[in-house]
Amino acid sequence: MTEEPMRGNRRSFRHLPQNSTNSDVGPPAYQRGWSANIPSCNAQLFGKINLPVSAEIRCVVALAITCVWDSEVVLRGFSRNSFHDLKGCFAKHMTAQEVRLCGLLLQEHFGEVVERIGTHLLRGGAQNLRTIANETNTPLDLVKKSLCVLVQHGACEFGSGRRGPGSPVEYRASCERVLRVLRYPRYIYTAKTLYGDTGELIVEEVLQRGHMTMSNTVKTVADRLTHNMEEGRSMEYSEVVSAFSKLVETHFLQRCPPVAEMGTAATSTTPATPSTPAAPASTSPPTAESNPDCYKLPHVTLIGRGKRRRSSDDSEEQRGGKKAKMDSESCGDEGIYWLVNFERFHQHFRDQAIISAVASKLDQTSSEIVRTMLRMSEVTTTQTAAYTQPLSANEIFRSLPPNYSISRPILDQYLSLLVDDPMEFVGKSGDSGGGMYVVNLQRALANLARATLESVVQERFGSRSARIFRLLLRKRHLEQKQVEDFAMIPAKEAKDMLYTLLSENLVQLQEIPKTPDHAPSRTFYLYTVNQLPTARLLLQHCYKTVANLIERRLFETKENKRLLEKSQRIEAILASLQASGAEPEQLTEVEEMITAPERQQLEALRHHINKLDSTENQVDETVFLLESYIFSTKTK
Amino acid sequence: MAGRGRGRGRGQMTFNLEDVGIGRGDSLPPTTFKPSPLFPPMPVQPVPLQTGEEVEYMLALKQELRAATKTLPFYIRRAAPKRDVDRYSDKYQSGEPKDSTIEWSPDWSRLPKELCVKVREPRGKRPTPQVKRTKKPLVGKEEILTKLETLEKKEEAVNSEEEQDEEKKKTNEEEEQADEEDYEEDFEEDTDYIMSYFDNGEEFGGDSDDNMDEATY
Numbered sequence: 001m002t003e004e005p006m007r008g009n010r011r012s013f014r015h016l017p018q019n020s021t022n023s024d025v026g027p028p029a030y031q032r033g034w035s036a037n038i039p040s041c042n043a044q045l046f047g048k049i050n051l052p053v054s055a056e057i058r059c060v061v062a063l064a065i066t067c068v069w070d071s072e073v074v075l076r077g078f079s080r081n082s083f084h085d086l087k088g089c090f091a092k093h094m095t096a097q098e099v100r101l102c103g104l105l106l107q108e109h110f111g112e113v114v115e116r117i118g119t120h121l122l123r124g125g126a127q128n129l130r131t132i133a134n135e136t137n138t139p140l141d142l143v144k145k146s147l148c149v150l151v152q153h154g155a156c157e158f159g160s161g162r163r164g165p166g167s168p169v170e171y172r173a174s175c176e177r178v179l180r181v182l183r184y185p186r187y188i189y190t191a192k193t194l195y196g197d198t199g200e201l202i203v204e205e206v207l208q209r210g211h212m213t214m215s216n217t218v219k220t221v222a223d224r225l226t227h228n229m230e231e232g233r234s235m236e237y238s239e240v241v242s243a244f245s246k247l248v249e250t251h252f253l254q255r256c257p258p259v260a261e262m263g264t265a266a267t268s269t270t271p272a273t274p275s276t277p278a279a280p281a282s283t284s285p286p287t288a289e290s291n292p293d294c295y296k297l298p299h300v301t302l303i304g305r306g307k308r309r310r311s312s313d314d315s316e317e318q319r320g321g322k323k324a325k326m327d328s329e330s331c332g333d334e335g336i337y338w339l340v341n342f343e344r345f346h347q348h349f350r351d352q353a354i355i356s357a358v359a360s361k362l363d364q365t366s367s368e369i370v371r372t373m374l375r376m377s378e379v380t381t382t383q384t385a386a387y388t389q390p391l392s393a394n395e396i397f398r399s400l401p402p403n404y405s406i407s408r409p410i411l412d413q414y415l416s417l418l419v420d421d422p423m424e425f426v427g428k429s430g431d432s433g434g435g436m437y438v439v440n441l442q443r444a445l446a447n448l449a450r451a452t453l454e455s456v457v458q459e460r461f462g463s464r465s466a467r468i469f470r471l472l473l474r475k476r477h478l479e480q481k482q483v484e485d486f487a488m489i490p491a492k493e494a495k496d497m498l499y500t501l502l503s504e505n506l507v508q509l510q511e512i513p514k515t516p517d518h519a520p521s522r523t524f525y526l527y528t529v530n531q532l533p534t535a536r537l538l539l540q541h542c543y544k545t546v547a548n549l550i551e552r553r554l555f556e557t558k559e560n561k562r563l564l565e566k567s568q569r570i571e572a573i574l575a576s577l578q579a580s581g582a583e584p585e586q587l588t589e590v591e592e593m594i595t596a597p598e599r600q601q602l603e604a605l606r607h608h609i610n611k612l613d614s615t616e617n618q619v620d621e622t623v624f625l626l627e628s629y630i631f632s633t634k635t636k
Numbered sequence: 637m638a639g640r641g642r643g644r645g646r647g648q649m650t651f652n653l654e655d656v657g658i659g660r661g662d663s664l665p666p667t668t669f670k671p672s673p674l675f676p677p678m679p680v681q682p683v684p685l686q687t688g689e690e691v692e693y694m695l696a697l698k699q700e701l702r703a704a705t706k707t708l709p710f711y712i713r714r715a716a717p718k719r720d721v722d723r724y725s726d727k728y729q730s731g732e733p734k735d736s737t738i739e740w741s742p743d744w745s746r747l748p749k750e751l752c753v754k755v756r757e758p759r760g761k762r763p764t765p766q767v768k769r770t771k772k773p774l775v776g777k778e779e780i781l782t783k784l785e786t787l788e789k790k791e792e793a794v795n796s797e798e799e800q801d802e803e804k805k806k807t808n809e810e811e812e813q814a815d816e817e818d819y820e821e822d823f824e825e826d827t828d829y830i831m832s833y834f835d836n837g838e839e840f841g842g843d844s845d846d847n848m849d850e851a852t853y
Contacts, residue, residue, distance in 0.1 A: 113712045151747060184701055185694040521650070613699060
């Protein structure tokens with residue numbers, strides 16, 4: 001779909017916001033991306049065609065028009081309702097890149113069947129069982145199994161159908177939850193740093209299984225820890241229970257929300273849970289936080305020690321698969337399942353990011369002060385708060401860690417330094433108690449996101465383009481001449497860089513007409529950078545990057561499949577030989593079955609895969625920052 | 637009228653070209669006729685990856701998690717397509733996942749009733765097969781050792797390596813099959829036949845080698 005170049009004298013939509021749609025000025029169309037500003041494009045196109053614009057046509061054409069530069073298509077969650085209820089259908093936006101990445105993650109972790117069902121649900125919105133089975137051409141049993149897996153891991157929710165309690169159950173997949181899978185290593189590593197190996201294994205088990213009961217987790221973790229210990233020692237259940245309770249106290253683990261009543265009951269039966277009664281699908285299912293008991297440990301006493309698995313039992317274990325072994329005695333906490341509280345981990349990551357930013361901008365002591373402030377307000381700050389509760393300087397002084405003994409006047413100096421810093425991490429909200437200070441969470445996130453954007457521009461386009469970008473961020477709107485002057489870059493190069501940035505959609509053009517007829521010679525053309533849309537754009541780029549990385553890794557693995565299988569077989573033979581006490585000559589003979597060039601190839605393959613994997617982890621850190629920033633701006 | 641300006645200079649436009657920055661005598665960059673290349677040459681090299689203990693630990697975690705999820709029951713594989721003729725052994729060799737059963741037992745009270753699938757339960761007596769199983773692996777390993785010794789004595793130049801390859805693969809296969817058959821005794825329902833009498837032959841279980849250049853002996 002091409003847009004006709006609009007000549008100045010034929011313009012008749014003066015009342016519409018003009019946003020870089022004039023193709024006479026600026027770089028030619030092939031260099032320019034389309035700014036994704038849907039309402040104006042919409043209205044302009046319809047103004048020309050003069051159609052009676054109905055809601056359906058508008059959204060269908062809006063779909064077609066919104067092709068961003070690198071051909072991303074924004075898919076709207078077209079549930080069956082969409083043509084009757086526009087508001088509802090645009091509730092969950094999932095871009096093509098997100099869906100592609102979710103598909104790859106599902107495929108890696110749960111197999112192709114679940115991937116097909118999952119992507120179908122993500123693209124199509126809420127659907128019932130029969131529809132899914134028919135549209136994906138999968139046998140009903142496989143669909144049921146996949147849905148069980150998805151619900152177990154929290155990636156899918158179910159609710160009563162649209163037409164009321166009598167209609168079939170509908171399932172809805174959550175893109176956000178599937179994307180969390182990318183961050184699992186970071187969660188596990190954080191648990192390790194905070195609560196040691198026991199905490200690490202608890203979080204790992206709960207993540208791998210979606211949700212688990214406490215008794216099950218304790219037993220499995222104790223067994224695993226015992227397995228890694230030396231002979232004769234085993235892990236006490238009580239130690240694992242104490243680590244578990246610490247995780248629950250600090251809200252890293254929470255109870256699963258109770259299942260929403262479906263179908264018949266009009267009122268909720270359990271008084272403790274304020275879940276909404278069975279109603280049309282638009283009511284959201286109860287979240288974990290709505291349960292007042294969500295951080296209460298069940299009253300079970302688990303006494304015992306971890307069991308060490310004998311090597312003869314090992315083969316039995318492997319054959320039976322890693323099933324959650326339920327012993328015949330039930331432990332009294334049936335039905336109470338625990339899952340990982342991702343939001344709490346995200347809060348922790350955000351705090352870490354702020355502290356390290358302060359440490360690198362100022363110094364270690366300031367970062368310790370900020371860390372103390374954040375620690376004190378952990379419990380009192382809600383998730384979406386713009387800043388923490390005010391803390392007095394006296395309180396901060398009392399709560400500083402003992403090995404950081406600085407005197408009171410020095411603390412005051414540090415605090416005033418922090419307040420005066422242009423990054424605005426800390427703000428002063430009053431003077432009582434020696435001065436009331438808050439940590440500006442929202443502003444800190446915005447600054448971190450801005451630093452990310454600037455760094456991206458710098459690494460991709462060079463430091464002079466980064467200078468222009470920073471200039472535009474600070475000064476908002478600048479003409480081309482002003483850009484050249486302020487950035488101190490010669491005109492030709494400045495123009496080139498600006499056009500490159502414009503073509504990548506990092507910079508936008510804003511037109512300000514001097515005369516009513518919008519003549520181009522009498523219009524101001526200003527360059528501008530909007531932080532939020534640019535952050536969204538970069539986030540989509542990140543998703544695309546991770547998806548590309550995964551695909552490349554799968555490709556590399558597939559190319560060398562034969563070699564990998566051979567090396568695995570050789571390792572198995574070596575292991576069995578060693579276990580049965582063979583002589584070194586036999587071992588070397590077996591080892592020589594892999595030739596030297598094959599060994600080199602294997603080494604190179606391993607190196608590549610390691611690089612791709614650690615790149616995924618690193619991109620995920622950027623994704624986290626941008627997601628937090630975008631989320632913090634939504635809840636205003 | 638519209639075409640009057642064509643061909644003379646760069647063409648008339650409604651605004652001043654100098655304002656935009658294209659001076660007289662300047663050459664514009666060449667027009668592009670095709671989409672940008674798939675792997676464009678990078679003007680700037682990317683920053684090297686982060687390194688350190690933390691990074692390596694998370695990398696190891698990631699790879700372990702990926703390997704572990706393949707063994708969990710949540711990894712759903714399609715059942716192998718049925719062969720043309722129903723075999724007698726199908727009744728007793730049900731080690732492969734089936735479409736109609738689920739490998740783990742979810743909490744059905746938390747799921748809608750329509751999702752209920754039969755949970756696959758490995759039934760059978762555990763104690764007796766265990767005695768046999770402890771013996772079998774040892775026998776298998778002894779087989780390998782004796783075979784290794786005989787092969788060493790032969791000292792063949794060219795084919796020795798390949799034969800060792802095959803022998804070990806075969807013994808591994810047989811060992812695996814023997815173990816599998818042992819395990820299948822758990823699924824004994826109502827048959828008088830002892831599983832070890834039933835020999836599946838070499839073709840059963842599939843060849844672990846896809847690229848066997850030499851014929852099987």
